[in-house]
Amino acid sequence: DAGITQSPRHKVTETGTPVTLRCHQTENHRYMYWYRQDPGHGLRLIHYSYGVKDTDKGEVSDGYSVSRSKTEDFLLTLESATSSQTSVYFCAISAGGGYTFGSGTRLTVV
């Protein structure tokens, strides 16, 4: 979607290294979300934000942190990547009851 972009699209990293994924929106929406998608689990909420510097944990937040210093950017950080964090990560924004998803980031931790 033109209003939300994720970077990088693909990343391979080594166990124990820090990784930051970026979500950028041009829509000025208040709510932003980070999900991970794994086979058999569907989409699971990691963290979400309801405004600048306002964030909260989702159901699978362990090992992840987030920051939102500007309305348009929501960063997801894996402080010390583990193989269990190999997944596809989706950012989403919420407005008018609907969701718009980013294109996803495929992260592989080796």
Added chain:
Amino acid sequence: KNEVEQSPQNLTAQEGEFITINCSYSVGISALHWLQQHPGGGIVSLFMLSSGKKKHGRLIATINIQEKHSSLHITASHPRDSAVYICAVTGSDTGNQFYFGTGTSLTVIP
């Protein structure tokens, strides 16, 4: 415990067949969403509905609030309909957070 259950998990159909994917949920909702994800692709919102029925091209979505059930129908299916279809609900008391089903993988054979 899954707040949203979909069936079937996998579905194979011949081109031209009428397809139905079902979604049941156990929470009070303010809206239900049907999403589409093509292999290796992003997630696109197809429908958002809170009552009755919506139609877009060959796709029809219905919801029965009393029975906590929704169906997604595809008429005259085509190979390009092959994708994962995801049901999601916005809980009526969870703000902007979604609950997601694990998806139905549809393959339409020419």
